[in-house]
Amino acid sequence: MPTRNDAYTLMTSHVKNENLQKHMLSVEVAMRFYARKYGEDEELWAMTGLLHDCDYEEYPDLNEHTQVAAGWLREGVYDERIIYAILAHNDLNQATHPRTDLLSRALSACDEITGMITATALVRPDKSILGLQVSSVRKKMKTKGFAAGVHREDLVRGAEELGVDLNEHIAFVIEAMSSIADTLGLAGVQEAASH
Template sequence: MPTREDAYTLMTSHVHNLSLQRHMLSVEAAMRAYARKYGEDEELWGVAGLLHDCDYEEYPDLSQHTQVAAVWLGDAGYDKRVIYAILAHNDLNLETNPRSDLLSKALYACDEVTGMITATSLVRPTKSIIGLEASSVRKKMKAKGFAAGVNRDDLVKGAEGLGVDLNEHITFVIEAMTGIADVLGLAGSDA
């Protein structure tokens, strides 16, 4: 399987939007943390997180999103489990790629929550993820106009599918993202 560096190069060659790159790095961090928690292959899980939206900037139509990535990744020799999880995170693929394994459930669970955590961090006076609590994220989830692109139902269903409490899931992902806060632009307004 290609290396993490290969995956990063592939991602940045197709994704030029810094916010989308940071989203993918956030999901990678969360996936690596869950891989460690569950005793799974951290590199495999991290690559799935890093590449899950690698085709989205060029192919935002959900009928194409992940389908194009699957071809790219297959041609490049990525593990079939990574490709399956990426396909399964798009609801339009569930008939052929149901979230039936832990990797695909974790990827789905980490995707939307990272967006809500990032948005919540950026409206704090410090513009930092450091010290962010799940209760603040949950409060922002209730504000309908806030981070309107984040699907609240997917957030809840993701945690349920992974079999974790939503507050614990949010806290866990905050901790994972905090480890790379500087890379994500979430280390604070002074950073």
Template sequence: MPTRNDAYKLMTSHVKNENLQKHMFAVEAAMRAYARKYGEDEELWGMAGLLHDCDYEEYPDLKVHTHVSADWLRAEGYDERVIYAILAHNDTINGETNPRNDLMSKALFACDEITGMVTATALVRPTKSIIGLEVSSVRKKMKAKGFAAGVNREDLFKGAEELGIDLNEHIAFVIQAMTEIAETLGLAGTQSSEQVSA
């Protein structure tokens, strides 16, 4: 089984866009946190998060996205559970092909869009920081139609519902997971590294 370092190298070899890389780090952090919460394999769940969009920059067509990366991952010997979760997070091709029928695939779908909304909300704060970000601020921005237009609002609700968690609780949980890697995500704002790690 490839290591996290192998997954990082694979991801960065195909993804050059820094914001997309940060998105994948954010989803990895949220997936690792959920794996700990549910007593699941943190490495597997983390890899699903880190690699879920690794073909998107080169293959943005949603009818192809995830199928290309699935081929890459199979060739490299990745666990089929990781590959399945990645395939199942793309609703454009999901349908009957890859229904989200396990906890990992439900968590990946739930973490994908919400990390984007949390990031966008943090970046419009005066501090440009996720530290101290409130759930209410994220919920308020969710209602603003023009804000973070690329984030599918229906998927935010559907993801939490499929995972069986209250949306506010889900947002709070993801904020906490992302806060732990705030500097990596460029969301530490004006806080010093000492304050971030405290």
């Protein structure tokens, strides 16, 4: 099985957009935290999160997205469970890859919510995820036009499929992402001390 370093190298070789890289790092850490919570394989789950959109920058068409990644991962001899979950997170693949396992459901649940959390953190005065409240994220979810690329129904459905309360899910993912706030650029801007 390839290592996390192999997976990171694969991801960054295909993804040059820094925000997309940060998105995948966000999903990676959320998946790692959920694996720990459920007593699952942390490395396998984290790698699934890290790689889930590795083909998106080059193949944004949803008919190709995840299909191309699956090919790359099979060539790299990645675990089939990772490949299945990545295919399953693209709704167009539901007929052939339904989200019937915990790994697939967790990936789907973590994918969109990390985007909403990031967007909410970035509009705070300090641009920090640290101390971000669930209520702030829920309020932004109700704001039309805010983080328009994040489909609200996917946020709700993701938590439902995973069998977790949406507020608890948001709090859990905020906690996970906060653990790597510096890496994500969400540790906040420090104001210069005035003398």
